[in-house]
Amino acid sequence: MASSVLVPSIADGLPDFSSEAYKSAYSRINAIVIEGEQEAHDNYISLGSLIPTQVEELAQLARMELKHMKGFQACGKNLGVEADMAFAKMFFAPLHNNFKQALAANQVVTCLVIQALMIEAFAIAAYHIYIPVADPFARKITEGVVKDEYTHLNYGQEWLKANFEASRSEIEQANRTNLPIIRRMLEQVANDAAELHMEKESLIEDFLIAYQEALMEIGFSPRDLARMSAAALVS
Amino acid sequence: MFGLIGHSSSFSEARLKARDLGFEDLADGELDIWCSAPPQLLETFEVTSNTGKTIQGTYIDSCFVPEMLSRFKTATRKVQNAMELAQKRGINITALGGFTSIIFENFNLAKFQQIRSTLLQWERFTTGNTHTAWVICRQVEQNAPLMGIDLAKARVAVVGATGDIGSAVCRWLSRRSGVADLLLVARQQQRLNDLRTELGGGEVLSLEEALPEADVVVWVASLPQTLTIDSASLRKPCLMIDGGYPKNLDGKVNSPHVNVLKGGIVEFARDIGWQMMEMAEMANPRRQLFACFAEAMLLEFEDWHTNFSWGRNNITLEAMEQIGAASIRHGFSVLGLEAASISPLPIAA
Numbered sequence: 135m136a137s138s139v140l141v142p143s144i145a146d147g148l149p150d151f152s153s154e155a156y157k158s159a160y161s162r163i164n165a166i167v168i169e170g171e172q173e174a175h176d177n178y179i180s181l182g183s184l185i186p187t188q189v190e191e192l193a194q195l196a197r198m199e200l201k202h203m204k205g206f207q208a209c210g211k212n213l214g215v216e217a218d219m220a221f222a223k224m225f226f227a228p229l230h231n232n233f234k235q236a237l238a239a240n241q242v243v244t245c246l247v248i249q250a251l252m253i254e255a256f257a258i259a260a261y262h263i264y265i266p267v268a269d270p271f272a273r274k275i276t277e278g279v280v281k282d283e284y285t286h287l288n289y290g291q292e293w294l295k296a297n298f299e300a301s302r303s304e305i306e307q308a309n310r311t312n313l314p315i316i317r318r319m320l321e322q323v324a325n326d327a328a329e330l331h332m333e334k335e336s337l338i339e340d341f342l343i344a345y346q347e348a349l350m351e352i353g354f355s356p357r358d359l360a361r362m363s364a365a366a367l368v369s
Numbered sequence: 370m371f372g373l374i375g376h377s378s379s380f381s382e383a384r385l386k387a388r389d390l391g392f393e394d395l396a397d398g399e400l401d402i403w404c405s406a407p408p409q410l411l412e413t414f415e416v417t418s419n420t421g422k423t424i425q426g427t428y429i430d431s432c433f434v435p436e437m438l439s440r441f442k443t444a445t446r447k448v449q450n451a452m453e454l455a456q457k458r459g460i461n462i463t464a465l466g467g468f469t470s471i472i473f474e475n476f477n478l479a480k481f482q483q484i485r486s487t488l489l490q491w492e493r494f495t496t497g498n499t500h501t502a503w504v505i506c507r508q509v510e511q512n513a514p515l516m517g518i519d520l521a522k523a524r525v526a527v528v529g530a531t532g533d534i535g536s537a538v539c540r541w542l543s544r545r546s547g548v549a550d551l552l553l554v555a556r557q558q559q560r561l562n563d564l565r566t567e568l569g570g571g572e573v574l575s576l577e578e579a580l581p582e583a584d585v586v587v588w589v590a591s592l593p594q595t596l597t598i599d600s601a602s603l604r605k606p607c608l609m610i611d612g613g614y615p616k617n618l619d620g621k622v623n624s625p626h627v628n629v630l631k632g633g634i635v636e637f638a639r640d641i642g643w644q645m646m647e648m649a650e651m652a653n654p655r656r657q658l659f660a661c662f663a664e665a666m667l668l669e670f671e672d673w674h675t676n677f678s679w680g681r682n683n684i685t686l687e688a689m690e691q692i693g694a695a696s697i698r699h700g701f702s703v704l705g706l707e708a709a710s711i712s713p714l715p716i717a718a
């Protein structure tokens with residue numbers, strides 16, 4: 135196609151990691167990540183009770199999450215920031231409650247959609263966007279973590295793929311119920327994320343890319359994906 | 370499998386398309402919603418060549434709309450994410466359509482090969498510019514005589530002469546078409562001088578100077594909305610090939626002596642079972658398509674899995690001949706003027 139004159143703006147540089155504004159935002163974002171990894175650990179252990187044949191594999195995934203959590207705690211210490219864990223617990227509460235309800239009702243599909251698809255896709259998107267704007271210490275830690283998260287996403291993906299026809303309607307229901315919560319969670323941290331030079335627009339897009347890719351692997355058609363992911367776009 | 374990355378020509382059109390496809394939430398969403406929307410693989414279809422070979426194609430909508438052009442990061446993400454999706458779906462060769470290749474080139478996205486965990490393989494993508502340039506040249510060669518314009522005596526202006534397509538068109542018109550005079554119009558003086566040196570001729574003129582002089586005008590630059598053309602000052606007859614993107618020349622010229630032809634459009638020998646071209650305002654959307662998209666099909670038909678058109682000013686005459694021959698072999702013809710619309714030929718003496 136023919137060319138026109140478009141002048142790109144200069145890409146953002148790194149944030150000032152020592153500024154008070156950065157540290158304040160980091161205290162919440164760091165807490166979310168620490169809490170997210172802790173809950174992921176607990177959730178994979180709990181899932182073992184619903185999928186007893188895979189208890190060991192789930193325990194191994196859970197151990198990785200604890201390792202990640204320790205890494206992120208070190209990132210906070212490195213910057214001299216105390217993570218605001220009370221905020222993080224509130225942040226995760228609606229999604230965590232839905233997970234607990236599904237667990238109590240033996241709804242393994244819903245549990246996997248929430249933890250292994252949504253939360254892992256959320257983490258993958260956020261870590262990818264964070265890496266280029268992270269401080270050197272956190273960058274190294276996060277690069278290691280993001281590789282593991284694909285393993286976790288893959289676990290849920292493979293289980294749901296193997297049980298696709300039986301799981302389909304429950305996946306769709308879990309999507310409808312929980313995707314708007316993910317969207318609200320992203321909205322809630324948008325300002326803090328912006329302080330870290332992470333844009334809401336790209337967080338949502340990258341989340342949906344990872345999430346849609348998982349849904350496609352599981353067996354949904356391209357048309358299904360667009361319909362299902364719209365729930366995260368429209369608040 | 371070949372791929373086409375496209376987009377709607379405006380935000381309002383994108384919303385209509387979303388409604389058509391049953392994506393009500395997206396159809397109702399504001400622009401900021403679309404800025405966060407991931408690329409979508411909208412359809413898969415088959416195309417059968419005149420040689421009998423059948424290939425499969427996929428259309429990916431990048432969810433970009435021209436209203437996002439002023440948002441550098443958004444536009445960049447749309448292009449990169451659509452390319453990543455194409456590669457992850459294992460598509461051999463994908464054409465960057467519409468603004469996609471323009472954004473890639475002007476924002477220099479070749480610098481960013483790593484998209485998340487994917488290293489983009491450039492050999493899986495083509496701008497399609499070689500085929501587009503060849504088609505535009507053939508449109509000039511086939512349609513100018515129909516209007517009584519003899520290329521051997523004609524002055525042909527190329528607006529956007531130093532661009533990737535423009536420079537290729539200039540090369541072909543001066544060396545293969547035997548055009549009498551080439552009028553070179555572009556913004557950057559140094560590039561114009563370089564092109565003139567390479568061609569060994571051609572006259573560098575401003576747009577205002579070139580238009581009244583030209584028997585044929587090839588537009589391969591995007592036209593500013595504000596551009597006005599004084600139709601009365603144009604030559605009679607005058608053939609205009611609208612090869613830029615978007616194609617908006619038609620509304621700017623009003624003269625019975627001037628014919629405007631959509632440039633860089635081809636027609637396939639048989640219907641293609643797709644829906645996407647319905648929205649591209651093609652007269653015959655089952656058969657007509659952008660030549661850049663057709664290039665991806667040709668590369669797949671021929672098993673030339675390579676970035677045939679890539680970078681700026683790399684298009685050779687040999688490559689144009691090669692893709693042109695493939696174009697004819699597989700059943701494409703270049704879009705021509707409709708007989709009824711051609712300005713009357715001057716009465717022979």
